[in-house]
Amino acid sequence: MSHGKIREDKTCLNCGHQVEERFCPHCGQENTERRQPFYFLFTHFVEDFTHYDGQFWGTGKNLLFKPGKLTNTYLEGKRQIFVPPVKLYIFVSFITFFVFALFPMVNIGSNDKNNEEHDKPGILKIVKPINSLGTKKIIDSIKTKKILTEEDSLAIEKLEMIPDSANLEKMLDMNKTIDSGDGIYKTKKAYDSAMAKNPGSLDFVEKPIVHKYFELKEHGITKKELFNNMIEKSFHNLPKALFIYLPLFAFFLWVFHNKKKWWYFDHGIFTLHYFSFLLLTILLIFLLGKVAKLTEIKALNAFLYLGMTIITIYSMGYFFIAHRRVYRANGLVSIIVGIILLTINFFAFMFLLTGLALVSFMMLH
Secondary structure, X not given: OOXXXXXXXXEXXXXXOEOOOOEXXXXXXXXXXXXXXXXXXXXXXXXXXXXXXXXXXXXXXXXXXXXXXXXXXXXXXOOOOOOOHHHHHHHHHHHHHXXXXXXXXXXXXXXXXXXXXXXXXXXXXHHHHHHHHOHHHHHHHHHOOOOOOHHHHHHHXXXXXXXXXXXXXXXXXXXXXXXXXXXXXXXXXXXXXXXXXXXXXXXXXXXXXXXXXXXXXXXXXXXXXXXXXXXXXXXXXXXXXXXXXXXXXXXXXXXXXXXXXOOHHHHHXXXXXXXXXXXXXXXXXXXXXXXXXXXXXXXXXXXXXXXXXHHHXXXXXXXXXXXXXXXOOOHHHHHHHHHHHHHHHHHHHHHHHHHHHHHHHHOOX
């Protein structure tokens, strides 16, 4: 596994026992030279995770294309053939977190919003000058030009549709204090006033979220940005949510299977392998989506989206295949139990994911 130079001294540096070959028969430490070239740090890191003897690649191939095999092999006691479940999950999770951090999907409050507003010729450009010059003065200043362009004509039309500064300020003041009529309040003050008149049992949950929304709105963040950011946060929270959900998923497996035949440990191994697969598929879908956004070739985009669809469908059927192979249940019984398990876990996991998304939302600034 390692390419470090073997020591001429056959005494193990760790425990003092005699080492006949590369590894100490007493403690298992490799009897290599203590001092290594600088590049050995990197090669040793890669070896620890991927094992140049093919252990890692064999594990990945079986994990992706042979549902349930890793779990069966491990529970049979053959534990040196593939990467251990915990080590596999940690490595896959690390890679997923790293890629998500390296390629964010949405940068909230970025210059894209400012550029969009800069390109709009409507009210966003003219509200500020209205307060100082007035609509009529702006129109007169445009008309003084010898040659009026199409942009000038469009600007005059829009200005004539907007009230003067005095009326505009009155409208804005009214907008701050009234309810829009469909349950969406324009300001935090209007919301707090309505909640004070008609308090609810879940106000302690709703109120901080609404206040955070108005705080972000005051900083110029649009609803579209918030929506995109919530999608990004939910997607990026998947690895965290899966890690938190590991023991609960194994618990539901324990509830639905023979307690004498299957221990909680066995369900934990199945869960680690299944969640490692989910992380890999999430990572693949994410990368394909990023490539699809970068390319403008329609044929390539269609191929990428087709690949994402196939991976999604395959990941949905993966659980049923792995569940039947590991627990060796009758086909129909396995499908029914699998559907019940997935339904329960889906709602429980979405509840957890929603909670994490709300926490992330509250931490936006």
